[in-house]
Amino acid sequence: MIQMLAPEVADAIAAGEVIERPASVVKELVENALDAGARRISIDARGAGKTSIRVSDDGAGIPADELAVAFLRHTTSKLTKLADLITIQSFGFRGEALASIAAVADVESSSAGARLRIRAGELMEQGVGPVMPGVVVEVRDLFANVPARLKFLKSDATEVAAIKEVVSAFALLHPHVRFHLTIDSRAAVSSSGDGDRRRAIAAVYGPPVAAEMLEMVGMPLVAGMVSQPRLSRGSRDGMVLAVNGRPVSARSLVYALEECYQGRLERGRHPLAVIDIGIDPELVDVNVHPAKKEVRFRDEGAVFAALQRAVRAALDGSDPYRYRPAETEGVASTFMAGPQLTLHEAPAVVTAVETNGHATSAVLRPWTSSLH
Structure with a gap:
């Protein structure tokens, strides 16, 4: 019945x-x-x-x-x-x-x-x-x-x-x-709540880690910090990705971030990142699931490209560099504050910027939250 x-x-x-x-x-x-x-x-x-x-x-x-x-x-x-x-x-x-x-x-x-x-x-x-x-x-x-x-x-x-x-x-x-x-x-x-993101990172991961983070500046769409290639983690737990201040799960954004570190990190190591994409609410759907953790972008390729531009610019100004550990010597590791965090010292080599087939000139309307 x-x-x-x-x-x-x-x-x-x-x-x-x-x-x-x-x-x-x-x-x-x-x-x-x-x-x-x-x-x-x-x-x-x-x-x-x-x-x-x-x-x-x-x-x-x-x-x-x-x-x-x-x-x-x-x-x-x-x-x-x-x-x-x-x-x-x-x-x-x-x-x-x-x-x-x-x-x-x-x-x-x-x-x-x-x-x-x-x-x-x-x-x-x-x-x-x-x-x-x-x-x-x-x-x-x-x-x-x-x-x-x-x-x-x-x-x-x-x-x-x-x-x-x-x-x-x-x-x-x-x-x-x-x-x-x-x-x-x-x-x-x-956290202190004084508006300094580096100090917020220090409160969560410790000052040594905060000192190794690179700020993404001059980008209209993407804000935050990413780790230098010598700072890595054994899991993706150190990646905090958000849209308009809302933490989200998005495989495409994780892939976009990690792609910027290809050749820079050893296999199985992952960068730390705090990335907030400020996008016009009309260009993203946050009503996918009641938990509001998943989002859909109207132009995912443009967001992908914008994130990669910001990360690569932070890593080395304009041209991303890649490093390979020395054959048998010249590599040192120092463990940092926080679980599974490792600081590597290794030589770096410069390579050309890669777009991996994603548009680099797509136009997205940025958005500044009234919360900030």
């Missing part, structure tokens, strides 16, 4: 697309804070995020009479009509994050003198709260009402690493915002 699902069951199922793990909660709440113009964001996680996650910010906050509405599914202040999707500039816009979190946890939130508590999608308490800037959201007992999801979480160490990765990426991409992450009362990530 076909029947309508109970609202709490439908909400729990839908929440699975948005909230996959504790790091998903952190991501959604940090994005909300950034959309609200926050300049200080504090995150505290306990029990690998399963026991509790508390995020507070100094942003615009939520009006007291709208706090309960904010936790209803498909309610948002980011857009009002379908056409707004074409020019969306905020991180959030689907109206699903808070409702999805509240459907699978015990949530308490306060803003503008109002306070409420929701458990498994049901409003338990509502009343007067502290009057303070921004919003405070505390998420407890994540997935307690969805044991199947709780069962398939990774080890505590893996979940903690995922939380740190999310906060680190935002700290690197938004150096003007001060981030402070504590894990079980111990500081894990702390």
Whole structure:
């Protein structure tokens, strides 16, 4: 017999697309804070995020009479009509994050003198709260009402690493915002928020690594920093790629970046990078998946070429150089701060610029976020 699902069951199922793990909660709440113009964001996680996650910010906050509405599914202040999707500039816009979190946890939130508590999608308490800037959201007992999801979480160490990765990426991409992450009362990530990206990199990877990063300057579309060829990592975890400040997963951009390092790095080594592509929102679709991690470009080839121009220009001004380690001697390795980071010293040889068949003169409309 076909029947309508109970609202709490439908909400729990839908929440699975948005909230996959504790790091998903952190991501959604940090994005909300950034959309609200926050300049200080504090995150505290306990029990690998399963026991509790508390995020507070100094942003615009939520009006007291709208706090309960904010936790209803498909309610948002980011857009009002379908056409707004074409020019969306905020991180959030689907109206699903808070409702999805509240459907699978015990949530308490306060803003503008109002306070409420929701458990498994049901409003338990509502009343007067502290009057303070921004919003405070505390998420407890994540997935307690969805044991199947709780069962398939990774080890505590893996979940903690995922939380740190999310906060680190935002700290690197938004150096003007001060981030402070504590894990079980111990500081894990702390950035100054002074707007200096190199100092943000130092806060995440350490000063020795920050000193080896090259800034991409004079590029209308691409901003950020990439590592010198002598600084590498054994995985791609050090590549932070974003579109309009939003961390994204895009194989084409990873390939474009790594192609610039061909012949410069040993096989199995990867560069570090913090790259933000500021593109007109009309030229990119961020509404591919509820998690908003995947994007589609209207002209992917032009973005590919623009990224490569910026990276190659940063590596050596105009002509990319390539190095090959000496046959048997003259190569030294020094381990740097951060996991799997290695600093190599080796001779370099210069080769001509390669376009690899991608257009180098395509025109894209750059975009500067109001968040920066």
